[in-house]
Amino acid sequence: MSNTKSKNVVIVDDHLLFAGSLEQLIDTFDGYHVLYHAKNGKDLILQLKAVDQCPDIVLLDINMPVMNGVETMEWLTANYPEIKVLALSMEDEETTILKMLMNGAKGYLLKDIHPEKLKEALDETIEKGYYHSEKVSATLLRSLQPNVPSIEDSFKENELIFMKLACSEMTYKEIAGKMNLSPKTIDGYRQELFNRLEIKNRVGLVIYALKNNLVSI
Amino acid sequence: MSNTKSKNVVIVDDHLLFAGSLEQLIDTFDGYHVLYHAKNGKDLILQLKAVDQCPDIVLLDINMPVMNGVETMEWLTANYPEIKVLALSMEDEETTILKMLMNGAKGYLLKDIHPEKLKEALDETIEKGYYHSEKVSATLLRSLQPNVPSIEDSFKENELIFMKLACSEMTYKEIAGKMNLSPKTIDGYRQELFNRLEIKNRVGLVIYALKNNLVSI
DNA sequence: TGTTGTTACAGGGAAAACCCTATGTGTAGA
DNA sequence: TCTACACATAGGGTTTTCCCTGTAACAACA
Numbered sequence: 001m002s003n004t005k006s007k008n009v010v011i012v013d014d015h016l017l018f019a020g021s022l023e024q025l026i027d028t029f030d031g032y033h034v035l036y037h038a039k040n041g042k043d044l045i046l047q048l049k050a051v052d053q054c055p056d057i058v059l060l061d062i063n064m065p066v067m068n069g070v071e072t073m074e075w076l077t078a079n080y081p082e083i084k085v086l087a088l089s090m091e092d093e094e095t096t097i098l099k100m101l102m103n104g105a106k107g108y109l110l111k112d113i114h115p116e117k118l119k120e121a122l123d124e125t126i127e128k129g130y131y132h133s134e135k136v137s138a139t140l141l142r143s144l145q146p147n148v149p150s151i152e153d154s155f156k157e158n159e160l161i162f163m164k165l166a167c168s169e170m171t172y173k174e175i176a177g178k179m180n181l182s183p184k185t186i187d188g189y190r191q192e193l194f195n196r197l198e199i200k201n202r203v204g205l206v207i208y209a210l211k212n213n214l215v216s217i
Numbered sequence: 218m219s220n221t222k223s224k225n226v227v228i229v230d231d232h233l234l235f236a237g238s239l240e241q242l243i244d245t246f247d248g249y250h251v252l253y254h255a256k257n258g259k260d261l262i263l264q265l266k267a268v269d270q271c272p273d274i275v276l277l278d279i280n281m282p283v284m285n286g287v288e289t290m291e292w293l294t295a296n297y298p299e300i301k302v303l304a305l306s307m308e309d310e311e312t313t314i315l316k317m318l319m320n321g322a323k324g325y326l327l328k329d330i331h332p333e334k335l336k337e338a339l340d341e342t343i344e345k346g347y348y349h350s351e352k353v354s355a356t357l358l359r360s361l362q363p364n365v366p367s368i369e370d371s372f373k374e375n376e377l378i379f380m381k382l383a384c385s386e387m388t389y390k391e392i393a394g395k396m397n398l399s400p401k402t403i404d405g406y407r408q409e410l411f412n413r414l415e416i417k418n419r420v421g422l423v424i425y426a427l428k429n430n431l432v433s434i
Numbered sequence: 435t436g437t438t439g440t441t442a443c444a445g446g447g448a449a450a451a452c453c454c455t456a457t458g459t460g461t462a463g464a
Numbered sequence: 465t466c467t468a469c470a471c472a473t474a475g476g477g478t479t480t481t482c483c484c485t486g487t488a489a490c491a492a493c494a
Contacts, residue, residue, distance in 0.1 A: 015307070020332025021238035028241060090232065115237030158441095167424075169417040171480065184443045191483070200386040201450085202481075206423050207384075207434050217424050375471095388450065401473050408453070418480090419451075 007126055010055040011037035012044045012072065013088065014064045022059070029119050041067025045075065055083055057125060059109075062089040062100065073100055084125050107131035151212050160214065162189045167206045167215045224343055227272035228254035229261045229289065230305065231281045239276070246336050258284025262292065272300055274342060276326075279306040279317065290317055301342050324348035368429045377431065379406045384423045384432045 009032055013019040019037040026034050035055055038044035041064065048054070058076065062069035069087060076085055087100040087108045097108050106125050109118070124131040152160065158179070165175040172190065176183040194200070197208050209215045226249055230236040236254040243251050252272055255261035258281065265271070275293065279286035286304060293302055304317040304325045314325050323342050326335070341348040369377065375396070382392040389407065393400040411417070414425050426432045 015328040016331050017326070017328045017335060018235050018238065021235065021242040024241040024245060024332075025238040109234070111232040111234045114233050115241075118234060167420065169421040169424075171418075173480080182443050184445090185441080187482080188442075190481085194482080200482095201388075203384065203419060203423055204386040206420055207386075210427070210434060217427060390450080399473055401475090402471085404452080405472070407451085411452085417452095 006031050006033045007056040007122070008033055008035045008053055009057050009059065009122070010035050010044070010047075011059045012039075012041065012064070013037065013059075013061040014039050014066075015061075025115055025118065026122075029122065032119075032122060040064045041069075041072030041075065044072060048080065054080070057122060058083055058085045060085050060087050060105070062087060070100060073105055086121060086125055086131065152214065155214075159189055159193060162186065163193070163205065163209050164215050166190075166202060167209050167217065223248050223250045224273040224339070225250055225252045225270055226274050226276065226339070227252050227261070227264075228276045229257065229281070229286075230254065230276075230278040231256050232278075242332055242335065243339075246339065249336075249339060257281045258286075258289030258292065261289060265297065271297070274339060275300055275302045277302050277304050277317075279304060287317060303338060303342055303348065369431065372431075376406055376410060379403065380410070380422065380426045381432045383407075383419060384426050384434065 009026055011019045011022055011026075011034060013022070016039065019039070023034040023037060026032050035053055036047055036051065038047050043066075044058070045067075060069050060072060060076075064072075069089075073085060073087070076083060084106045087097070087105045088111060089097070089108065090111050100108060107121065109121055109131075113121075121131045155163070158181075161179060162175065165178060166172075170178070172186050173183050176186040179186070190205075193205060197205070199205055199208060210217065226243055228236045228239055228243075228251060230239070233256065236256070240251040240254060243249050252270055253264055253268065255264050260283075261275070262284075277286050277289060277293075281289075286306075290302060290304070293300060301323045302317075303323060304314070305328060306314070306325070307328050317325060324338065326338055326348075330338075338348045372380070375398075378396060379392065382395060383389075387395070389403050390400050393403040396403070407422075410422060414422070416422055416425060427434065
């Protein structure tokens with residue numbers, strides 16, 4: 001490390017076993033020391049206020065009860081902008097990653113990275129001010145590309161509304177009433193979608209909509 | 218520890234960072250040594266065959282791609298019954314825990330336990346042959362109580378099969394053919410379920426089945 | 435001004451889904 | 465042996481879904 005004194009790390013993760021293990025790991029890293037760990041955003045805020053020493057880096061888990069990663073990130077940016085935050089997550093959920101980065105996270109780590117990479121990530125964050133693992137970068141790049149349309153974009157507004165209603169116990173006639181359209185128009189939507197999506201009946205439509213997260217039940 | 222030579226531990230978890238950290242932690246425990254870690258069931262099988270030393274305890278994650286915890290557990294029981302397995306999981310999903318225990322897991326650890334508890338869990342598994350964290354025990358007890366029936370139990374075998382098939386694009390006639398029953402019988406199942414579950418049509422049935430995890434799409 | 439395309443809608447018909455009621459068969463219990 | 469109950473099945477009806485084809489209204493565009 002170029003810096004002389006060792007950097008303070010704080011871990012925020014609701015899985016104690018993981019947080020504790022990670023602390024062990026980081027304490028073996030030259031130049032880093034874990035101050036403490038918190039089990040969620042609220043807990044972190046309390047500890048930040050209670051403990052005199054301020055962390056240089058916070059490793060912040062996304063999926064936590066009580067106060068999740070995104071909320072915590074917002075609070076940190078507002079109150080402790082000097083702390084560098086590395087987001088930690090199980091899966092690479094595009095939208096969450098973007099939210100974290102937009103809220104000022106310096107980088108994003110997936111939990112399936114190699115332990116040795118963590119040291120690199122910490123070093124890079126301290127030195128360059130940011131870090132991104134390869135996998136996340138790909139995800140990020142893809143999501144920043146303008147022509148990767150969401151599946152929703154392949155449907156017209158009315159088609160989406162129709163699909164959502166079709167995923168309920170309503171009859172087509174009822175759907176027509178709700179949408180202020182003739183039942184025959186609704187039937188037109190139905191036929192068009194059945195053909196385009198190559199489905200045989202309404203159950204197929206429900207399955208398609210659910211699989212593609214167009215509706216939630 | 219009562220035993221003289223140190224116990225070999227193998228970690229199976231797809232999250233490298235967690236596996237690696239856990240390895241660090243366990244290596245600080247007196248009497249334990251981590252042989253290696255595998256990133257899923259398949260990987261574990263390869264390593265068991267390749268590495269000469271046999272583990273005393275396997276820490277097995279449940280949610281893994283490729284070959285998950287339950288499948289791996291079945292294989293271990295069949296091929297290495299002498300290895301003690303402690304299941305590791307994020308959430309306490311009742312059915313999964315039961316499956317693991319029924320397949321011979323000696324215990325079940327939630328990832329939110331305190332790191333120091335892990336040592337206890339390992340000790341107890343070696344000495345007594347089993348371990349259960351408090352939280353899991355409660356879950357387990359509850360699920361062992363006779364009058365907390367699984368939702369599946371409220372359906373007859375044929376009703377369940379019918380529901381699964383009804384959640385596909387098959388017509389009722391096709392379902393009847395598949396189940397070797399008269400279409401009229403199938404219609405009987407349908408009516409009975411519609412009345413009992415207070416649903417209006419087949420979409421309602423699909424939604425019910427999905428909400429209650431009776432089928433997956 | 436004609437062409438093309440999109441959107442709402444209709445006629446009409448076959449198939450499937452939906453619903454009520456009833457019957458034969460087997461089996462367990464009084 | 466009578467009764468009760470579960471189960472597969474039928475008859476026969478209404479409603480809804482599903483499907484093909486056609487048209488009127490309107491906007492965009494050459």
